[in-house]
Structures are given as structure tokens and as C-alpha cells.
Amino acid sequence: MKAFIETFQKYGIAVTVKEVREPMGLSKNEHIRHMLAMPRINNLWQSTFGKKANEQDVQQLYQIFTELILSVLPSYTDPIPEVVETINELKRAGIKIGSTTGYTKKMMEVVIPNARNKGYEVDACYTAEDTNGLGRPFPYMIFRNMEVLKMSATKQVVKVGDTLQDLKEAQYAGVWSVGVIIGSSELGLTLGEFESLSKKEQKEKIQATREIFLRHGADFTIETMSELTQVISKINQRMESK
CATH class of the missing domain: 3.40.50.1000 (HAD superfamily/HAD-like)
Known part of the structure; x- marks a missing residue:
């Protein structure tokens, strides 16, 4: 969740934990597409950049996310209890x-x-x-x-x-x-x-x-x-x- 939040922050878009959680389970690029399609995030993106997010934006966000997640993943590999x-x-x-x-x-x-x-x-x-x-x-x-x-x-x-x-x-x-x-x-x-x-x-x-x-x-x-x-x-x- 932290990686998704920080990824969108780099574009000046503040997303919530609830918004990040909603698409959980999807592949990560699909997760980003799903978030960009959420009405609140979509409106924020358009007001910030004057256009809807396109596939190039998805791929740029995905690249940032990938770099962030790979840097922190070793610290998030503990099996959950039981x-x-x-x-x-x-x-x-x-x-x-x-x-x-x-x-x-x-x-x-x-x-x-x-x-x-x-x-x-x-x-x-x-x-x-x-x-x-x-x-x-x-x-x-x-x-x-x-x-x-x-x-x-x-x-x-x-x-x-x-x-x-x-x-x-x-x-x-x-x-x-x-x-x-x-x-x-x-x-x-x-x-x-x-x-x-x-x-x-x-x-x-x-x-x-x-x-x-x-x-x-x-x-x-x-x-x-x-x-x-x-x-x-x-x-x-x-x-x-x-």
C-alpha cells in the first residue's frame, strides 16, 4: 500500500488507503488502471494535468511503483501468523x-x-x-x-x-x-x-x-x-x- 501511495504522490495525487485496498489482488499494472478509473482520482488527475490519464501514464506510474516496491519488498516477506x-x-x-x-x-x-x-x-x-x-x-x-x-x-x-x-x-x-x-x-x-x-x-x-x-x-x-x-x-x- 505504501508503494502505491508514494507512486501517486510523485504525481501530486493524494490517494487513500481505502482506494489502494479496493483493487488488491489484481496484477499491479491493472491495479493502477483501476485506481485511475476511480471517480475521485480521475477528477484529481484531470484537474492536475488537464486531461484523463492514458496508457502512457499507466506505464510511467507502474515503472515508479515497480522501483519502489522492489526497494522495500525484502522487508515485507514475513509469513502472516499460522x-x-x-x-x-x-x-x-x-x-x-x-x-x-x-x-x-x-x-x-x-x-x-x-x-x-x-x-x-x-x-x-x-x-x-x-x-x-x-x-x-x-x-x-x-x-x-x-x-x-x-x-x-x-x-x-x-x-x-x-x-x-x-x-x-x-x-x-x-x-x-x-x-x-x-x-x-x-x-x-x-x-x-x-x-x-x-x-x-x-x-x-x-x-x-x-x-x-x-x-x-x-x-x-x-x-x-x-x-x-x-x-x-x-x-x-x-x-x-x-
Whole structure:
């Protein structure tokens, strides 16, 4: 978020955290296009530059963003709580772990080894560059993971994510979808901000986010990654009963 905010600041455009969060999950150039199309930002851009933003502006913003994000990414590769333990438990159960991302290959060259050093490692990872630029919500990154991990059916695949774009990606691919609430862009709070709330406020925020995820097609929601193994068991039971 900080990189997006600083990118627009370089053009004299002040964007909000809420505006940055809205397109989360898209590839980063699509994220910038989406922000430029927002009415408030669009009006600011036109009043500042006397014209609508064009593709050249998108690419210039994207270049600035890329330079900024690559400079800070090494400091933002810590796995969120319970991810490492949960992923390792799933691996021990024979489940393969694939990843899709809105980052570019160059960005993932920073993220993957840093995350690996902190205990988080996937079996495969694909970016929009691997699918002719068709990132989320298109399903093709999921399909590339399925191909390399030799998955024979979409019903054997579970997409876990924390953005509405993740849920769309799952729907378009025809796979199970799980929305992670705490730490998500939809919840809209850092872990520290969330923990500073009262228990009542936390419950209200969680429920509001759960309802958004379910309205947008999530098959399941979980508060944290520690609940994922239980969801996998439920999915297995449903498939066995059919």
C-alpha cells in the first residue's frame, strides 16, 4: 500500500488507503488502471494535468511503483501468523501447495527466497507473465499450477485468498474458494490495528467481512489460516458423500 501511495504522490495525487485496498489482488499494472478509473482520482488527475490519464501514464506510474516496491519488498516477506505451521501440516497430509500472485516474476524473485528462509515454501508459483498477462480474475494462473502439479480435476483444488479478486479467480476456475478474514484487504486493518480493537469491535469487523466474502461467492470463510485444515476436511467429506 505504501508503494502505491508514494507512486501517486510523485504525481501530486493524494490517494487513500481505502482506494489502494479496493483493487488488491489484481496484477499491479491493472491495479493502477483501476485506481485511475476511480471517480475521485480521475477528477484529481484531470484537474492536475488537464486531461484523463492514458496508457502512457499507466506505464510511467507502474515503472515508479515497480522501483519502489522492489526497494522495500525484502522487508515485507514475513509469513502472516499460522501460515507456516498450516502449510507444513497440509504438506505432511500429501496436499500440494501452488500459488498465484499479482506480483511480477522480478518481484517474486525477491519474495520467494526470503519467505523460504522464514519457513514458507510452495511447490509452484505463477504470475500473470506466465499467462500472457491474464492475471486475476482470469483463472489461468490456477490452471498453470494445476498443470505443473498434475491435478486432474478442479474439484480437487482449493483457492485460499484474502481479496475479492481471489474469490473471482476461484469462481472462474471452478475450484473451491476460502476467504481469510483477519489481515485481509476487505477487513482493512493491519494486525496491530485489529488487535487494538475491543472484542466486540473485532467480532463486528469479522462478521462484516465474512458477509462480504460470502456475498462474493466464497464457499468457506476462516478467521485465520489455522482453520484451513478443518475446511479441507469438510471439503473431503462433501466430495466423499457425492
